[in-house]
Amino acid sequence: MHTDCCRSCGNTALPSSYKLWFQSYGFAGEQESLKGFAGYSTSGYGFALGGDQQFWNARMVAGLAYGYSNNFLETEDWTTTMATTTDPSKVTTDVHTLLGYAMLRGHGIFASVKMGGSWGIVSGDRKPTSDGYASYATDATTYLMQVTAGYSFIENYWLKVTPKLRFSYFNYAQDAYRETGIVSGKAFAMDVEKYGDGHCEFELLIDSKLRINNWAKGLVTVGYRKMIDADGAVLRVHSDGLSYNVNGIAAPQDVFLMDLGGEVLISEQLSFRVEYNLRSAQKCSLHGGTGTLSYVF
Numbered sequence: 001m002h003t004d005c006c007r008s009c010g011n012t013a014l015p016s017s018y019k020l021w022f023q024s025y026g027f028a029g030e031q032e033s034l035k036g037f038a039g040y041s042t043s044g045y046g047f048a049l050g051g052d053q054q055f056w057n058a059r060m061v062a063g064l065a066y067g068y069s070n071n072f073l074e075t076e077d078w079t080t081t082m083a084t085t086t087d088p089s090k091v092t093t094d095v096h097t098l099l100g101y102a103m104l105r106g107h108g109i110f111a112s113v114k115m116g117g118s119w120g121i122v123s124g125d126r127k128p129t130s131d132g133y134a135s136y137a138t139d140a141t142t143y144l145m146q147v148t149a150g151y152s153f154i155e156n157y158w159l160k161v162t163p164k165l166r167f168s169y170f171n172y173a174q175d176a177y178r179e180t181g182i183v184s185g186k187a188f189a190m191d192v193e194k195y196g197d198g199h200c201e202f203e204l205l206i207d208s209k210l211r212i213n214n215w216a217k218g219l220v221t222v223g224y225r226k227m228i229d230a231d232g233a234v235l236r237v238h239s240d241g242l243s244y245n246v247n248g249i250a251a252p253q254d255v256f257l258m259d260l261g262g263e264v265l266i267s268e269q270l271s272f273r274v275e276y277n278l279r280s281a282q283k284c285s286l287h288g289g290t291g292t293l294s295y296v297f
Contacts, residue, residue: 017053017297018051018052018054018296018297019051019052019294019295020049020051020294020295020296021049021050021051021052021295022047022049022292022293023047023290023291023293024046024290024291025045025046025047025288025289025290026044026045026046026288027043027044027286027287027289028043028286028287028288029279029284029285029286029288030042031252031281031283032283033076039283040074041076042071042072042286043071043072044069044070045069046068047068048065048066048068049065049066049067050065051064052064052101059104060102060103060105061102062100062101063100063102064098065098065099065100065101066096066097067096067097067098067118068095069094069095070092070093070095071093072090073092074089074091075089075090089124089126089127090126091123092122092123092124093120093122093140094120094121094123095140096120097116097117098116098117099115100116101113108152108155109150109151109152110148110151110152110164111148111149111150112146112148112149113146113147114144114145114146114148115144116143116144117142118141118142118144119139119140120140120141121138121139121140122139122140122174123136124136124137131183131184131185132181132182132184132188133182133183134179134180134190135181136177136179136180138176139174140174140175142170142172143170143171144169144170145168146167146168146169147166147168148164149166150162150163150205158211159208159209159210160207161207161208161209163204163205163206164203164204164207164223165202165203165204165205166201166202166203166205167200167202167203168203169198169199170200171196171197171198172196172197173195174194174195174196176194177192178191178192179191198229199227199228199229200227200229201226201227201228202225202226202228203224203225203257204223205221205223205257206221206223207219212262214265216263216264216265218262219259219260219261219262219275220258220259221257223258224254224256224257225255225257226253226254226255227253227254252281252284253281254281255279255280255281256279256280256281257278257279258278258280259275259276259278259290260275261273261274261275261276261290269295269296269297270293270294270295272291272292272293273291273292273293274290275290275291276289277289277290
């Protein structure tokens with residue numbers, strides 16, 4: 001659900017030069033039929049872990065992260081303009097992600113760069129006819145580049161407000177595969193060519209942090225995302241920000257984002273953050289939750 005896959009990276013109440021962190025998440029959502037594409041329901045879960053190091057008197061943070069995600073999607077029964085009914089299709093993704101990141105900050109200015117890739121398996125089942133079924137599995141990769149810049153125009157002991165601009169580019173590739181099954185009592189096979197696609201995203205975000213006391217703070221992020229060149233064959237659903245191919249699904253082009261949560265300083269070395277995550281678009285909504293545990297040395 002997060003556009004920022006390593007939400008805890010360099011963003012903790014703990015002052016230290018080296019930090020380890022662990023993050024887990026889950027989500028569920030749905031979209032109604034849109035622009036001739038079938039509606040769907042989706043759910044997923046995953047985790048990420050990483051470590052980062054501070055440099056230049058904490059003005060720079062750099063680190064590495066690994067993530068795993070499992071996502072499930074099922075399309076609805078729907079009727080096309082040809083008045084033909086399509087039965088539900090099911091798609092599962094099993095993905096591993098490796099990401100590097102670096103951040104610069106000082107005098108209220110914030111900038112970050114993230115680059116990485118994911119490797120996984122996309123598998124699915126569908127009914128090409130009313131009396132048949134077919135299944136497939138194929139390898140897929142996604143490469144990500146993301147640049148973020150922001151400025152804290154309010155920054156004091158009790159409150160910090162930081163507007164941010166973010167640009168992301170995703171490049172997806174899916175290997176060729178053979179779909180097999182049984183149709184009308186006979187063996188069915190269909191070869192699907194290798195698929196590749198890329199799309200961009202622009203986001204405007206406002207991060208706010210409100211200190212409640214010496215060991216707790218509230219967190220609020222609201223924003224808008226614009227997806228560019230994301231056609232109906234690309235769906236972005238998991239929190240690490242990576243995309244995969246689902247034919248016949250419409251990707252939302254304009255998305256409202258909101259994260260609400262809090263962070264608690266458990267000890268001088270340990271903090272815990274929890275958040276509710278909402279993504280809302282035309283006839284589409286995703287609800288999720290994220291928890292992050294950070295430990296410093």
